[in-house]
Amino acid sequence: MEKYRQALMQNIQKQLADWMNQSKKVSQQEIYRFLHSIQGTAATIGLEEIYRISSRVMEELDEDNEQAWEIDQVQHLLHELIITCYRNIQEKVLFEPSPVVTSNTNIPEILLIDDDLTLLMFLKEELEKQGWHVFATADPEKAISIFYDYQPDCVIVDLYLKEKTGLGVLSILNHKLNKQFIPQIMISVNNSKEVRMKSYELGADDFIAKPFDMSEFIIRVKRQLERKALVDRLVLIDELSGVYSRKHLKDSFERLCNESYRNETSFCLAILDLDHFKDINDQYGHLVGDEVIKEFASYLNKFSRKNDTVFRYGGEEFVLLIPNTQVDHAENILERLLEGFSSKEFTEDHKTFNVTFSAGVVEINDANIELEYWVKTADAALYNAKQSGRNQIKRWDRKLRKTPKRVIKAAIVDDDPIIRSIMLEVLKKITEEGSITIEASPFKSGNELFEKEWHKTESSGLIILDGVMPDIDGIEVLKRIRAMEHQDRFTVLMLTARKSEKDISQALQLGADDYVAKPFNIHVIEDRIKRLIRKLK
Structure with a gap:
């Protein structure tokens, strides 16, 4: 019976692939007949899941409809059938039955830096078994960039790196790590007293000598993460900016809601975002970017009203709570702040530059609605301000309900049409759940990606790239992307064969931002994509 089941699976796979590789539409009658055929066969040979899915989809279709x-649309309609069929094809298993990592962006994040690629991959896999997410890289410069982009909860760095010592990386990040209470773990084959003391002098919270016992290593990392979580709960002031941290926002918001309810007044919430902040980091360096954030926070504290409260919401975004104020007045306050801050001059390397911000503001007149709603509402107004040219204030009103979400471009480069279909569905799901729109473009090959010049897009983008393809393989595509002048615009997620250590090693060396080895769990893919697109927003 098993050979008949495998034969049916392969026939289904072939038909789905044929449809997805063609450019013309598929008639509803053709889809209905296809489902009717496999429904009967599946029930006969014991493939109950295929039978149930086919029956359910058929109920949505009319056999006589000529649409x-x-x-x-076909991919979306048959998505569940596609995944089920691939899960059952034994020689090409793509999915793990049980997710190790669920799609949860609140889990701890670790930055792992080691130029021993075999150990790097092994440690990444072992740490992620604990439910943590790991950004792994062998490149010190990329590590520093990852740190600023993602703000991990712990940094693990090897002492000996080819281009720069781990101590050098710690030295560069030291001011930032200490101010944000981010634990640092140094690992090294050199266990001398001198090296250990130097590590601790530079701010390392732990020193673990190689080789180490993995269970002990996990416990020591876990201890540092627990300490970080405790500090985060206790600290109300953001150390870099000197204003309240995001964790204090909810309590302050609820207090204002209570006051507003008692006094029958309203108050406003504004989100302020520094314009072109990534360009400042790229042109002048992250340390200058930090100084701009500190100056902006200081300016807001000094020139906002006495009872207004400033919070650092994340990165270059700030929230301003404006009590006992209607939106007209709040908009005037923000316009005054914008005019004053944009006239401030910054100097670096004898070059002078100015920085502006954009803001969205909303009037809160219902104390029963949760903070998250008002933040999303103000964010919609902020996005409208940025779309309208930046350096301006926009208030939220009902006309903005249909304001388009932030747009992120994504390329799916894989010669397997079913994988392309699955990735499209994952990106669609992320769009439906979040505050962004992902414009996804599927490509059958690396050649097609370059021929259609998707890589010449001026905006940032995500590339989901298969490692093995018939024309230009994924490694060559990655190499060409990273050789481009503005290669840092692209975040690359590689799909690799689990047993291909060489492919994973090359991908990391060439600057892949993350990789997922097959077989993979679909929730893992979704989780990785959500994390990677954070820096593209």
Whole structure:
């Protein structure tokens, strides 16, 4: 019986691939007949799941309807069938049955830096088994960039790196690590007293000598993460900016809600975002970027009203709570702040530059609505301000309900049409759940990606890239992307064969931002993508 089940699976796979590789539409009658055929066969040979899925989809279709379906509509309609079929094809398993990592962006994040690629991959896999997410890199410069982009909860660095010592990386990050209470763990084959003392002098919270026992290593990392979580709960002031941290926002918001309810007044919430902040980091360096954030926070504290409260919401974003104020007045306050701050001059390397900000503001007149709603509402107004040219204030009103979400471009480069279909569905799900729109473009090959010049897009983008393809393989595509002048615009997630250590090693050396080895769990892919697109927003 098993050979008949495998034969049916392969026939289904072939038909799905044929449809997805064609450019013309598929008639509803053709889809219905296809489902009717596999429904009967599946029930006969014991494939109950295929039978149930086919029956359920058939109920949505009319056999006599002559409607034609676009390929993306077919992919969406048959998504569950696609995943189930691939899960059952034994020689090409793509999915793990149980997720190790669920899609949760609140889990601890670790930055791991080691130029021993075999150990790097091993440690990444072992740490992620604990439910943590690991950004792994062998490149010290990329490590520093990852740190600023993602703000991990712990940094683990090897003492000996080819281009720069681990002590050098710690030295560069030291001011930032200490101010944000981010634990630092140094690992090294050199266990001398001198090296250990130097590590601690530079701020290392722990020193673990190689070789080490993995269970002990996990416990020591876990201890540092627990300490970080405790400090985060206790600290109300953001150390870099000197204003309240995001964790204090909810309590302050609820207090204002209570006051507003008692006094029958309203108050306002504004989100302020520094314009072109990434360009400042790229042109002048992250340390200058930090100084701009500190100056901005100091300016807001000094020139906002006495009872207004400033919070650092994340990165270059700040929230301003404006009590006993209607939106007209709040907008005037923000306009005054913008005019004053944009006239301030910054100097670096004898070059002078100015920085502006954009803001969205909303009037809060219902104390029963949660903070998250008002933040999203103000964020919609902020996005409208940025879309309108930046350096301005926008208030939220009902006309902005249909304001488009932030747009992120994504390329899926894989010669397997089913994988392309699955990735499209994952990106669609992320769009539906979040505050962004992902414009996804599927490509059958590396050649097609370059021929259609997707890589010439001026905006930032995500590339989901298969490691093995018939024309230009994924490694060559990655090499060409990273050789581009503005290669840092692209975040690359590699799909690799689990047993291909060489492919993973090359991907990391060439600057892949993350990788997922097959077989993978679909929740892992979703989780990785959500994390990677954070820096693209």
